Amino acid sequence: MSTLDDFRLETRDWLKQNCPPSMQTRMVSGEDLGGGRKRMGTKPDAYVWLERMAEKGWTAPTWPKAYGGADLVKDEFLVLLEELQAINARPPLGGMGMTMIGPTLLEYGTDDQKQRHLPAIARGEIAWCQGYSEPGAGSDLASLQTKAEDKGDFYLVNGSKIWTSAMHADWMFCLVRTDPQAPKHEGISFLLFSMDSPGVTIKPILLLNGHSPFCQTFFDNVEVPKIDLVHKVNQGWTVAKRLLQHERSGLASLASADTAGPLQRIKPSVSLAELAKHYSNTKENANKIDDAVLRDEIIRNEMLKKAYTLTQARTVAESEINTPGAATSIFKYVEAGYVKEQLEIQNRIRGTQAFGWEGDMFTEEEISMCRLNLEAKSISIAGGSNEIQLNIIAKRVLGLPD
Ligand SMILES: Cc1cc2nc3c(=O)[nH]c(=O)nc-3n(C[C@H](O)[C@H](O)[C@H](O)COP(=O)(O)OP(=O)(O)OC[C@H]3O[C@@H](n4cnc5c(N)ncnc54)[C@H](O)[C@@H]3O)c2cc1C
Numbered sequence: 065m066s067t068l069d070d071f072r073l074e075t076r077d078w079l080k081q082n083c084p085p086s087m088q089t090r091m092v093s094g095e096d097l098g099g100g101r102k103r104m105g106t107k108p109d110a111y112v113w114l115e116r117m118a119e120k121g122w123t124a125p126t127w128p129k130a131y132g133g134a135d136l137v138k139d140e141f142l143v144l145l146e147e148l149q150a151i152n153a154r155p156p157l158g159g160m161g162m163t164m165i166g167p168t169l170l171e172y173g174t175d176d177q178k179q180r181h182l183p184a185i186a187r188g189e190i191a192w193c194q195g196y197s198e199p200g201a202g203s204d205l206a207s208l209q210t211k212a213e214d215k216g217d218f219y220l221v222n223g224s225k226i227w228t229s230a231m232h233a234d235w236m237f238c239l240v241r242t243d244p245q246a247p248k249h250e251g252i253s254f255l256l257f258s259m260d261s262p263g264v265t266i267k268p269i270l271l272l273n274g275h276s277p278f279c280q281t282f283f284d285n286v287e288v289p290k291i292d293l294v295h296k297v298n299q300g301w302t303v304a305k306r307l308l309q310h311e312r313s314g315l316a317s318l319a320s321a322d323t324a325g326p327l328q329r330i331k332p333s334v335s336l337a338e339l340a341k342h343y344s345n346t347k348e349n350a351n352k353i354d355d356a357v358l359r360d361e362i363i364r365n366e367m368l369k370k371a372y373t374l375t376q377a378r379t380v381a382e383s384e385i386n387t388p389g390a391a392t393s394i395f396k397y398v399e400a401g402y403v404k405e406q407l408e409i410q411n412r413i414r415g416t417q418a419f420g421w422e423g424d425m426f427t428e429e430e431i432s433m434c435r436l437n438l439e440a441k442s443i444s445i446a447g448g449s450n451e452i453q454l455n456i457i458a459k460r461v462l463g464l465p466d
Contacts, residue, residue: 071140075147082116084109087154090328099157100191102232110154114188117156124162124186127170131178132186142381160229161185161192163314165237165256168307172254172295181235181256193259194311195225195238195281196304203452205239206248206301210283212240212255219255219293221263221286227446230266231277233259237307243298254300256292263287272438274421311447312392326403326443327369329436332410333429336362340413361409368402390460393453400444407437 086109099114117123120134126141127133136144148155166185169177184190201208210223221240228236235258243251257264263286266279295303332339340353340362353359376395383389410433411418420426420434444450458464 068139068143072143072147075144078120079147079151079153083151083153084112087113088152089154090152090331091154099159099161099188100232101189101234102191113154114156118187121186123157123188124166127166127182127186131170131182138384157188159191160194161190164194164307164310165192167310168303169294171306172303176291177256177294190234191232193229193233193236195228195236197227198224199226203449205304206252208239208241208252210238210240211244212242212253212288214242218287218289221255221257221283221288223283225281227269228279228281229277230259230279230281231268235259236281237294239300239304246298249301251298252300252304253297254294254303255288256294257286257288261286261288272441273435308448309389309392312396326399326440327373330403330406330440332433336366336409336413339410343413343415343417358412365402365406365409372398372402390456393456394461396447397450397453397457400450403440403443407440411437
């Protein structure tokens with residue numbers, strides 16, 4: 065038997081012994097993976113699962129052991145993903161530390177930054193938030209105005225960020241303007257700082273789904289030691305773009321087994337076909353959906369998903385670990401379309417039962433899906449809007465002119 069087969073059997077066995085049954089279920093709206101000092105996972109088993117996986121280095125399987133990973137090579141990593149998928153396991157840890165700033169620091173961080181930040185991320189001790197967008201800088205991110213002045217040993221940061229998931233975050237990675245005179249992409253730097261730093265305040269933003277980790281975040285003379293400047297001063301745009309590629313790859317679930325990702329979270333407890341029969345068929349136990357239009361819509365949507373997941377699996381198999389490119393925009397764009405369409409189909413199937421906010425007239429799943437449906441409206445905006453993804457695909461993937 066090959067070493068890889070041995071690895072598969074050992075992995076399967078270990079998962080059987082160590083993955084709690086409640087972690088072999090998909091996440092529902094409002095549930096949290098946990099991680100970080102301020103955030104509580106909704107199930108106690110989430111901590112058991114996180115601790116066991118972290119000890120094995122499998123929260124960050126491809127990271128070096130020295131930084132809390134397991135140093136898995138690509139084939140082993142793929143086997144681990146397959147085995148996790150086979151038991152429908154939740155990721156032990158999610159969030160921006162794992163999927164965004166961690167891989168970016170592996171590439172651009174100093175040794176000291178890697179030592180201080182990566183093991184804490186892999187153990188799920190520190191939750192991160194992203195300080196990119198500002199009230200006047202979303203799609204045109206390089207117009208950002210939050211400024212950082214060089215004060216010798218530290219930068220003095222003043223300004224404001226919006227849509228930061230700051231409610232439960234311990235640290236922020238943040239884009240700041242360090243040279244106001246330079247062309248806009250060339251005067252930006254990339255800083256890391258604790259959300260407990262004096263001068264950081266947050267103001268919550270309530271989302272359509274009724275709960276939200278989002279905030280506007282204000283910086284009033286925040287001192288950031290220079291050891292937490294990532295890469296070089298005024299060259300933060302290079303780091304920022306790289307991190308966005310990791311973000312898109314994470315949003316499109318390219319890098320993980322992802323029972324917490326949108327493709328899994330929008331799944332009803334039964335198949336769409338069964339759901340349609342349950343809500344809209346007139347005859348009991350019919351083996352066909354009555355409504356021919358609905359039947360077609362479901363089949364088309366299922367085919368899109370099949371094509372998407374096969375392409376995703378091929379891309380993961382073909383790409384080097386931790387090196388997502390501009391093509392991640394394609395996945396983000398297609399996934400956003402699929403998710404919205406699928407939820408619209410569920411709405412049509414459930415009819416008025418799709419709009420249950422609370423109360424005894426609705427099942428738990430109906431309420432959860434109603435809220436998820438509202439939350440999912442943002443999927444074509446968060447992490448860069450659909451139009452921006454199309455611009456990237458046109459320029460960076462297809463090589464079309466500006
Ligand atoms: C749920 C959610 C979570 C988020 N999380 C974070 C976070 O953690 N950290 C963070 O920093 N930000 C976050 N964001 C912000 C997000 O990145 C921005 O909302 C997004 O980049 C769009 O920016 P904007 O809202 O300013 O819209 P605008 O940039 O004002 O865009 C408005 C419209 O114009 C279109 N448009 C703009 N420019 C172009 C162009 N050149 N070509 C074609 N169309 C264009 C856009 O597609 C959009 O439809 C989050 C947003 C949401 C909704």
